[in-house]
Each structure stands twice: as structure tokens, then as C-alpha cells.
Amino acid sequence: MKDSAQATSNSKYTDSWMPVKQIINGMIQLDNGYYVTGVKVYPRNIFIMDEQSQNAIIYNLRNFYNTIDFEFWLIIADRPVDINLYLAELQKQYNNTTNGATRKIILQDINKANQFMNLEYNVVDTEYYILFQEKRLELLQKKLHNIISGLASCGLQSSQTSNSDLRMVLDNLLNGGETSNFGTVMS
Numbered sequence: 001m002k003d004s005a006q007a008t009s010n011s012k013y014t015d016s017w018m019p020v021k022q023i024i025n026g027m028i029q030l031d032n033g034y035y036v037t038g039v040k041v042y043p044r045n046i047f048i049m050d051e052q053s054q055n056a057i058i059y060n061l062r063n064f065y066n067t068i069d070f071e072f073w074l075i076i077a078d079r080p081v082d083i084n085l086y087l088a089e090l091q092k093q094y095n096n097t098t099n100g101a102t103r104k105i106i107l108q109d110i111n112k113a114n115q116f117m118n119l120e121y122n123v124v125d126t127e128y129y130i131l132f133q134e135k136r137l138e139l140l141q142k143k144l145h146n147i148i149s150g151l152a153s154c155g156l157q158s159s160q161t162s163n164s165d166l167r168m169v170l171d172n173l174l175n176g177g178e179t180s181n182f183g184t185v186m187s
Helices: 004-009 049-065 084-096 101-120 137-153 163-174
Strands: 021-023 027-030 035-041 073-080 124-135 158-160
Touching: 021 101, 021 163, 027 163, 035 137, 035 163, 049 084, 049 101, 073 163, 084 124, 137 158
Parallel strands: none
Antiparallel strands: 021 027, 027 035, 035 124, 035 158, 073 124
8 A cells, every 4th residue: 555645746636746735815725734925016117216216225125135034935927917908998098089199199009919919929917926934823924014014114015915826826836937728628
């Protein structure tokens, strides 16, 4: 009789060897009793700011990272975006606008968006995460609060990861950034 460790290592299904028990309340619950969670950091383009403001944010971030006294992971993940709704909204604005200059600008945006879709570019939002693991929920909440307030002091907005965020991060890590598309198998 095989032991369970050997049986799971020979399994062809990812969920047999992944230590993920469930994803709930913005946390990945692992089989060993730990929770993995963190914050989603909303992007901010500091390169449109003056040099002094850029340097202040970078300095504050450096100080913030040096105050974190536990292991954490910086994750950058691309989330696919469906721009069909955006295109439909542009088309509606184009149809409702009579000003020639405005119509020209909207048409340029429509053509650019269509170019992305026709050339099969992956239209993605780049998302930034700071993740960590913790066994005790009260410490987990304290760490989340410290990260969110620390990032706020740097001028960055963040929020706790959602279940959807964590599923997308796992999908990116397991599939090398390729989106899983499942469909009907035809013979």
C-alpha cells in the first residue's frame, strides 16, 4: 500500500500536490494551517511627478520596506482585460458627438483599441501584490494593517487581496502567465 505522500506526488492533477486547502475571505488556507494573504497595491505613475515628489515616494518606500520584519513576497501579475465594453462605450460616445474634433479623437481611440485586438495582443492590467503567510489570524490582521498604513504613508493606495486576486495570482504562477481557457472537447 502506498503512503499518501507518494500517492499525491504521482498524481497527474495539480490539486493533489498543491498545499492549498481553500481560498476564503481574501486568504489562501494551506494544508499546514498557514494562511497566505496580503495587499493589492494600486499602481501610481510617479514619473509624471516632479523629481522631488518622485524621490520622496522612493525614499518613503525604502523606509517602509525596511520596517517589515517578516518574510514577504512582491508579486507582479498580469490580469487579462476584455476591452469590448470599453470599445462599445467609445462607439456610443462617437455616435452621440457632433463636434468634429471630438469625433476624430474618439475614432483614433477606437482604431487603436481595434489594433490591439486585431494583432492579438494580450490586453492586460499589471497588478502589484505584497503577500505573506501567517498561522495566527490576529497576527495576520495586524500585518495587513501595518502594510496598508505603511503604503498609505508612502502615498500609495492598497487593499487586502480578494479571492479573485488570489486565484489570478495562483493561475499566473502555475501557468506561466498563460490564461487557462477551458472549453468543450469535441471528438
